[in-house]
Amino acid sequence: MGVRNPVTWLGSPVFPKAAHEALADTQLRRNLRKATTTIRTKRAGVVAELDDWERLRQAGEAIKDDVLANLDTYLVRLEKAVTARGGVVHWARDAEEANRIVLDLVRAEGADEVVKVKSMATAEIGLNEALEAGGVRAVETDLAELIVQLGDDRPSHILVPAIHRNRAEIRDVFRRGMAEEPASDEPRDLAEAARRHLRRKFLSAKVAISGANFAVADTGSIVVVESEGNGRMCLTLPETLITVMGIEKLVPSWQDLEVFLQLLPRSSTAERMNPYTSVWSGVTPGDGPRRFHLVLLDNGRTATLADQVGRQALRCIRCSACLNVCPVYERTGGQAYGSVYPGPIGAILAPQLAGDMHDEQAASLPYASSLCGACYEVCPVRINIPEVLTHLRAEAVRAKGKRTPEAIAMAAAAWVFADPKRYEAAQKAGSLSRLLARDGRIKRLPGPGAKWTDSRDAPAVPKESFRAWWRKNHVQRS
Amino acid sequence: MSAPRVALFATCLTDTLYPETGKAVVRLLTRLGCDVDFPLAQTCCGQMHYNTGYHDHARPLARDYAATFEGYDHVVAPSGSCGAMVREIHPSLCGTSPAVERTYELSEFLVDVLGVTDVGAYFPHRVTYHPTCHSLRMLGVGDKPLSLLRAVKGLELVELPQAEQCCGFGGTFALKNAETSTAMLADKMRCVQDTGAQVLSAGDNSCLMHIGGGLSRLRTGVRTVHLAEILASTEEEPWASATR
C-alpha cells in the first residue's frame, strides 16, 4: 500500500466516539437542527413543483451509469477536446500525485498565493495543506470555506462547510482572521467584511484553483455552479486556472448537462436555478485565464468502480440533500464522520475511497446509519445508500474476521435460527429474563444489553411465546 | 369462493417478545374470513444478520423462509421491516420465490388484498401513529395504516409531528450507536408527547420496543400498541393487552 489516503482525517476517532462528543455540544445541536430543518423544507417545496422529478432522477441515474460504464472512452474524449482548445490535461493516480502536479504548476507561475473556488476534490486530497508545505498560501473564497479556513476549523457539510457555526461564532472568527473586523453579526455586515477581505485577493492573484461540478466530454467544457459569484471572480481574473476534478464528474454531452442543471440546484440549495453557472472550454484569447490545466483525479475511484454494488456512489453530484435529511447527521454534525465527505454519502464514499476496511474509523462509518432510507428517497441520482451501507458493513465484517465477540454472537444466533427446535429452546431459556423484570419491564440488562437499558426499558420475555400458544390452541396442519 | 389460506409470519421478535400481537393478527384475519395458519418451521427472516453485515448467515435463513411459506395463498407479517427484508432483500440473497412474492405487511394485506379499510374495530382512545421507515420507504405502504385507523370506531386519531423522521431504532444501530439512537429517540418522544395521545401505534414491534422503552422509562403515561392489536379490538371483545 502507498501513502495513506487523506480522504479520512488522520487520528479521527471511530464514529460512536466522535458522536459522543458532538451530541453533547448544545450549540452545534441547535445550529444543525435549525439549518437542516430549514433547507429540508425548502427542498421539498421546490422539488414538489416539478411533476417530472422522478423521471429527472431516473435520467440522472442513467446518464451517470453510462458514464461509469464507459469511463475510459469519455475520459479520452474529454482529454482530446480540452487539449484541442488549448488546455493541458494531467492524470493523477492519487492525492499525493495530484498535489505535486498542482504545486509544480503554481511554482512554475512564480506565485506564492492562489485563490480557490470551493471544491470537494481539492479538500479530499488535502491540497491546501500540501501547498502550504510547499510555501504557497491557498485562499478560500467561498464564504463558508473561508469561515472554516480562518477559524482553523474542519468542514462539516459538503455545500455549507461552516453549517455548524452560527452568526455570533462567525463574527468571532472574522474578528480574529481579518484586517477589518465586521461591524456586527448581521448577515449583511458579515458578507461585507468577507467581500472587502477577498476583493484584494481576487485582484492580486495570478493563479486560481477550482474543482468542477461537471465536464462535458464532447466539447471539453468544464462547469462550476455556485451561489456567490466569488467562484466566477477566480475563474475569470487570474492568468492561470488549475482545475482538479474527480474522473467521475463527466457527462457525455450538453444535452445531458441539462438534466443535472435541473437536479442539482433544487437538491442542494433548494433553488430553481443557481445564481452563477460558469462554463469554459480550454482557453479563449482575450477572455479569462490564458493558461488552463485540468488535473484528472483517481484517488480510489477506479477501485470503487470495480465494486458492483459500491460503484453507484460515484454517481454522486455532491448536492448534500442526503445530509440535510439524515437524522444521524442532524444530531452529530459532519465532523464526527472524520472526512470531508460527511453524512450518508460520506458513510459510503469515504471508506471506499480510503480503500482499507481494516482501518477502524473507516469501518465504523457504514454503521453510522439507522438505515431509515431518507437519503435514498431524496438523492437526485438515486444512489441506494442503504444498500451500499449494508454491503460495506459486510466488508467490514469480513475484514474483522470471525473471532470478535460480535461475530461469535452472530454465528450463535444464526445457529439457533437455523433450527426451529433450538430456537424454541432459546425462547424458553430467554423467558427466565422475567426474573429481572418488574411489571414486565427490565430496567437494567447485563453485558452489552446495558447499551439498551441505559436509555430504554427492555421488555421481559413472556412465559409463553406465540408459537407455544399456537401449538396449544391449534391443530397443526403442516 | 373458499377462504384464502394465509400463513402468518409472526417474525422472531413478535413470536418471542410480543405474542399478543401474533394472537391479534390471528383473530383479526379470522374475523375477516381468512383461513390462518402458523407454520412452525418459521424462525427469523435474517434481517439482523443482513443489516449488521453478516450476509452469509442471512442467506440460509432466507432460503428457509422460501421453503417454509411455499404453498400458501398469502403470507402476512405484522412488521414493515421484516416484510421489506423478505420482499426487497431476499431476492438478492437467494433469488425470488412464490413465498417472497406473496408476502405482505399487515396493512398492505388488509387494504390491497382483502380490500377493506373498516375492519369492524372499536378502540375508544386518543391515538397517534408513527410510520416506520421500512414500511414507508421500502414497502411504500403510504397512508394505508392511517386509513385503517381512521375507520376504527371510537378512536381519536391525532397527527404525529415530524412523523416521517426515524425513531432511532435501526436494529443493532440502537446498540452500536446507542447515544445517537437515544438522541433521535428523545425527539420522537417529544413529538409523541406533544400530541397528547395516550397510545402510540405503529406497524413494527421493533420500533415500538425502542420508543415504548423510552416512554416507559420516563413515565410519560403514553403506551405503545401494535396496529394489529387495535384492529383486533372490538366492542364485544376489547383486546386485553391493548386496553390496559
Ligand code: SF4
Ligand atoms: S449521495 Fe445523492 S443526495 Fe447525497 S450528495 Fe450525492 S447526489 Fe446528493
